[in-house]
Structure formats: C-alpha cells, structure tokens
Amino acid sequence: MQGLDFTVIAPYWDLLLTGAWWTAVLTVSAGALSFIFGILFAVIVLYAPAILAYPVRAFMWVFMGTPLLLQLFLIYFGLVQVGIDIPALAAGIVGLGLHFAVYNADVTRAGIVAVDVGQTEGARSIGFGKWQTLRYVVIPQAVRNTAPPIGSNLIALLKESSIVSVIGIAELVHSAQLAISETFRPFEFYITAAALYYLLNLVLEAALHRFERHVGVSR
Amino acid sequence: MQRVFPFFLEAALVTLELTALALVLGLVAAALAAAARMSRSAILRAVGTAYVSLFRGTPCLIQLFVLYFGGPQIGINLDPFAAGVIGLGLNIGAYMAESIRGAVMAVDRGQTEAARTIGFSRFQTLRKVVLPQAARLMIRPLGVNTVALLKGSALVSTISVVELTYTAQRFIGSTYKPFEIFGVAALLYMVMVYAVARVVDLLDKRFAII
Numbered sequence: 001m002q003g004l005d006f007t008v009i010a011p012y013w014d015l016l017l018t019g020a021w022w023t024a025v026l027t028v029s030a031g032a033l034s035f036i037f038g039i040l041f042a043v044i045v046l047y048a049p050a051i052l053a054y055p056v057r058a059f060m061w062v063f064m065g066t067p068l069l070l071q072l073f074l075i076y077f078g079l080v081q082v083g084i085d086i087p088a089l090a091a092g093i094v095g096l097g098l099h100f101a102v103y104n105a106d107v108t109r110a111g112i113v114a115v116d117v118g119q120t121e122g123a124r125s126i127g128f129g130k131w132q133t134l135r136y137v138v139i140p141q142a143v144r145n146t147a148p149p150i151g152s153n154l155i156a157l158l159k160e161s162s163i164v165s166v167i168g169i170a171e172l173v174h175s176a177q178l179a180i181s182e183t184f185r186p187f188e189f190y191i192t193a194a195a196l197y198y199l200l201n202l203v204l205e206a207a208l209h210r211f212e213r214h215v216g217v218s219r
Numbered sequence: 220m221q222r223v224f225p226f227f228l229e230a231a232l233v234t235l236e237l238t239a240l241a242l243v244l245g246l247v248a249a250a251l252a253a254a255a256r257m258s259r260s261a262i263l264r265a266v267g268t269a270y271v272s273l274f275r276g277t278p279c280l281i282q283l284f285v286l287y288f289g290g291p292q293i294g295i296n297l298d299p300f301a302a303g304v305i306g307l308g309l310n311i312g313a314y315m316a317e318s319i320r321g322a323v324m325a326v327d328r329g330q331t332e333a334a335r336t337i338g339f340s341r342f343q344t345l346r347k348v349v350l351p352q353a354a355r356l357m358i359r360p361l362g363v364n365t366v367a368l369l370k371g372s373a374l375v376s377t378i379s380v381v382e383l384t385y386t387a388q389r390f391i392g393s394t395y396k397p398f399e400i401f402g403v404a405a406l407l408y409m410v411m412v413y414a415v416a417r418v419v420d421l422l423d424k425r426f427a428i429i
Binding site: 004061062064065066067068069070071073074077079080081082136159161162163165166173180185186187188190191193194197200201202219 | 274276277278279280281282284285288289290292293370371372373374376377383387388391396398399401402404405408409412413
C-alpha cells in the first residue's frame with residue numbers, strides 16, 4: 001500500500017484535458033447521429049412499408065438486447081472480416097450513435113403516437129400532404145414532448161462513451177490509461193478522470209435544462 | 220464453432236451469476252440509499268444524495284477501474300470477479316435507488332395523510348400503506364435497471380472477469396472469426412435479456428391492480 005499523491009496528475013493535466021475534449025466531441029457527434037437516426041427509425045417503424053419497417057424493427061430488437069461493448073467489437077473487428085474496414089474513431093461514433101438511436105427511436109415513436117390525432121386531421125384538412133404533416137406538425141411536437149427522455153439518453157451516452165476506449169480511441173479513459181502506464185498511479189488518475197466526467201455531466205445537464213426551458217418543457 | 224460453444228454456455232452462466240449477485244447487492248444499496256434520501260436526518264439525506272449523484276454522474280467503467288486497479292493503492296485487494304460484482308452492484312444501486320424513490324413518491328400523498336390521521340405511526344404507514352402500493356410501481360423500473368445491469372455486465376471483461384464478452388474476445392485470438400464469435404455472444408445476450416424482460420413483464424402483470 002503506497003500513499004496517495006495527487007501531485008502526479010500535474011504533468012499529465014494537458015493529456016487529460018485533451019481526452020476530456022475528445023469525450024465531448026464523441027458525445028456531441030454520436031449524440032447528433034443518435035438524434036437524427038432515432039427520428040428516422042421511429043418514422044420508418046410507424047409509417048414505412050413492411051419491407052423497410054421489419055428490418056429496422058429487427059435491428060432495434062438486436063441492438064436493445066445486446067451490450068454496447070459487443071456492438072462496438074462487432075462494428076470494429078467484425079466488419080473487417082466482411083471487407084468493411086473503418087477507423088476506430090468512426091466505429092466509435094457509429095457504434096455509440098446507433099446504440100442510442102435505437103433508444104431514442106423507442107422514445108420518439110411513443111412521442112409521435114402521443115401527438116393528438118386532431119393535429120394530423122387538422123393539418124390534412126387545411127391541405128398539408130402526408131409528409132408535410134409529419135415534417136411540420138407531428139414530429140416537432142413529438143420532439144418537444146420527448147425532450148426530457150432524449151436528454152437522459154444523451155447523458156447516458158456521455159458516460160457510455162468511456163467504453164470506446166477499448167477500441168483504442170484517445171478519449172478521457174484512454175488518456176488516463178496512458179498516464180497510468182507511465183506513472184503506475186491508477187487510483188489518482190481514474191479518480192481525476194471520474195471528476196472530469198462528473199463535471200462534463202453537470203455541464204450537459206445544465207445545457208439540457210436550458211434547452212428544455214427554451215422549448216417550453218420542464219422535467 | 221461447435222468446439223467453442225460449450226465454453227460460451229459456461230461463460231453465459233458466469234454472466235448470469237455476476238448479474239444475480241450484483242442485483243442483490245444493488246437492491247440492498249438502493250433500498251438503503253432511497254431510505255436515506257427520504258429520511259428526516261439531514262446527514263443521512265446528504266449521504267444518500269452524494270452516493271446516487273456520484274455513481275450516476277460517472278461512467279460505470281471508471282468505477283470498476285478505480286475499484287480494481289486503484290483499490291490496491293488504498294488497501295483494497297479484490298479478485299476480478301469480486302470487484303466486478305461490487306462495482307456493478309454499487310453502480311446499479313444508485314439507479315435503483317431512484318427507481319425506488321420514484322415509486323414511493325408516486326403513491327398518493329392522501330394515503331399517508333389518511334393513515335396518519337387514523338393513528339398509524341410513521342413506520343406503520345410506510346410498512347402497511349405506502350410500501351405495498353409502491354412495490355407494484357417499482358417492478359417495471361427495477362426491471363429496466365436489471366436489464367441494463369445484465370447488458371452492462373459485459374464491462375467487467377475489461378478487468379479480466381472471464382464472462383461471456385471476455386470469453387468471446389479470447390476466442391477471436393484462436394479462430395480469427397470475430398463476426399461469428401461476437402455474433403454468437405450477442406445471440407446469447409439477447410436470449411438472456413429478453414428472458415429477463417419477459418419475467419419482468421409477467422411480474423408486472425401479476426401484481427397489477429387492474
């Protein structure tokens with residue numbers, strides 16, 4: 001048992017901050033992907049013909065039933081076998097994005113169904129097409145109603161993004177591991193990484209809270 | 220594939236064992252934390268809130284790393300399996316504490332007021348009136364937590380617990396067939412996940428009021 005010494009952090013502070021920056025980049029890019037694909041999947045499951053809807057439903061079913069870690073392995077190591085070689089960063093963003101898109105789709109689907117049917121009838125009777133009704137009337141309301149759960153999914157994404165360190169993406173956990181391999185001080189560095197995650201988490205929560213107030217929903 | 224399949228089944232059992240033990244630990248931690256957060260003592264409330272906030276505010280992966288790799292520095296030496304159970308259990312406990320608290324708070328206030336009015340003590344009200352009603356409301360959220368725990372248990376492969384994901388990784392080295400190997404592992408996870416989800420569904424229906 002050695003004493004704890006947090007001064008070992010100082011020379012590696014820049015490395016950790018760079019890692020935290022990449023964690024933020026990952027969260028934002030995978031979050032955007034998960035948001036867009038979440039809506040897309042929800043619309044397909046609800047409105048597309050069976051030939052499109054069933055594969056998407058099957059895909060959602062598989063992604064909801066398996067661990068994110070395994071999905072990342074499948075995308076990064078498995079796809080190489082069938083001739084698709086994507087760089088780690090892309091694999092991480094796609095894996096995280098699709099994983100959370102599936103959860104967002106589930107929420108968005110419920111949100112779309114919950115929009116009053118009178119809204120659709122009203123839009124259709126003033127001459128909106130089916131697509132226009134969806135695009136300008138139903139989806140905006142559904143997104144507003146589902147802002148809190150989609151926000152929670154984004155917060156989960158921030159934390160789960162730590163997992164992509166296993167496929168070698170240089171985010172916060174990876175930075176900590178790099179520093180530990182030189183200093184052999186796991187406790188100090190992992191605690192510091194945890195504190196940085198906690199901080200990022202607080203920032204994200206505050207931002208989501210502001211956004212929700214902006215669009216007029218409150219938790 | 221046929222040669223490695225028995226190892227996969229064995230590994231899936233380890234995953235179930237891990238999940239079950241972490242679930243028990245998580246439920247105990249969650250019940251204590253929820254009780255602390257709703258207690259009249261400000262100190263207990265602060266402790267409960269700090270636990271929930273810290274464990275929900277940081278990644279499970281980091282918590283496992285602090286415990287397993289950082290533990291020896293502060294005199295905690297755990298084997299991978301024990302670290303996995305404790306790490307997963309404490310992590311899911313924080314989420315389950317919120318599920319329990321949410322269910323208790325969802326019980327109409329009038330129920331408590333009425334019980335207190337007819338002379339029930341605080342403890343009796345909780346034991347005989349509030350908790351029986353809250354228990355029904357907890358089944359689904361706790362079930363969601365349990366499914367998350369089962370999937371999250373894959374994380375302990377990073378601290379070399381020989382469970383399903385770790386076993387899959389190990390066979391990649393000898394077979395060079397990542398797609399099939401990870402595919403089979405994914406299939407086994409799906410069987411377990413949807414079995415647990417089904418049990419939660421049945422429990423929820425069994426104890427529903429209407």
